[in-house]
Amino acid sequence: xxxxxxxxxxxxxxxLSGGQDSTTCLFWAKQVFDEVHAVTxxxxxxxxxxxxxxxxxxxTAGVASHEIIDVGPLxxxxxxxxNHDAELETYDNYExxxxxxxxxxxxxxxxxRNAFFLTLAANIALSKDCFNLVxxxxxxxxxxxxxxxxxxIESQEATINEALGISNFRxxxxxxxxxxxxxxxxxxxxxxxxxAMAFSHTCYAGKFPPCGECHSCVLRAHGFAEAxxxxxxxxxxxxxxI
Numbered sequence: 001x002x003x004x005x006x007x008x009x010x011x012x013x014x015x016l017s018g019g020q021d022s023t024t025c026l027f028w029a030k031q032v033f034d035e036v037h038a039v040t041x042x043x044x045x046x047x048x049x050x051x052x053x054x055x056x057x058x059x060t061a062g063v064a065s066h067e068i069i070d071v072g073p074l075x076x077x078x079x080x081x082x083n084h085d086a087e088l089e090t091y092d093n094y095e096x097x098x099x100x101x102x103x104x105x106x107x108x109x110x111x112x113r114n115a116f117f118l119t120l121a122a123n124i125a126l127s128k129d130c131f132n133l134v135x136x137x138x139x140x141x142x143x144x145x146x147x148x149x150x151x152x153i154e155s156q157e158a159t160i161n162e163a164l165g166i167s168n169f170r171x172x173x174x175x176x177x178x179x180x181x182x183x184x185x186x187x188x189x190x191x192x193x194x195x196a197m198a199f200s201h202t203c204y205a206g207k208f209p210p211c212g213e214c215h216s217c218v219l220r221a222h223g224f225a226e227a228x229x230x231x232x233x234x235x236x237x238x239x240x241x242i
Contacts, residue, residue, distance in 0.1 A: 180223025
């Protein structure tokens with residue numbers, strides 16, 4: 001489950017996007033730490049519905065604090081998540097998506113996003129005298145995001161410590177080596193996590209019910225299918241009048 005915290009004071013900051021993985025990480029943190037804080041970033045993302053999801057998930061988890069930091073349109077590039085004129089690639093199924101993406105960097109990759117967010121999150125964590133930061137990155141998603149690899153996280157952790165002149169700031173990545181089906185198994189083991197998962201948001205198209213065709217939707221559906229578990233978000237969407 002990635003690095004474990006070594007601080008005697010069990011206090012942590014979680015980067016909470018409002019998606020499936022960050023929701024799982026939030027409830028993992030609640031099980032591991034005594035005091036849990038969360039931070040969410042509004043970066044003018046196409047799927048801004050995740051901001052409302054983050055609020056609901058944080059409320060459900062009963063965190064010590066939750067902030068939404070508005071960084072506006074600072075992050076740029078060709079990604080359809082930040083460039084709303086760019087077309088969002090869609091797929092019929094997981095196998096087709098796997099073949100199309102291959103070894104390329106995924107089109108939804110936002111350059112420097114995680115480096116930027118982890119730096120800001122570290123600043124906010126330290127303001128709360130917190131030296132542990134949790135992020136839901138995963139290098140097993142076959143998404144080809146360079147900033148979701150363990151090598152990047154280790155480098156970022158080293159950079160933060162170097163910038164601060166310390167050696168005890170930790171970036172924890174409980175999902176870094178877990179396939180989606182295993183993250184779902186972890187979520188099932190965490191008290192209250194699957195209930196909160198019903199209010200998470202993953203769809204890059206920013207739709208509810210989820211579009212079912214974007215990279216994140218297809219990946220999420222594949223994980224739940226492999227785990228042989230019903231997705232609480234999909235089940236909730238069946239009972240909501242749109």
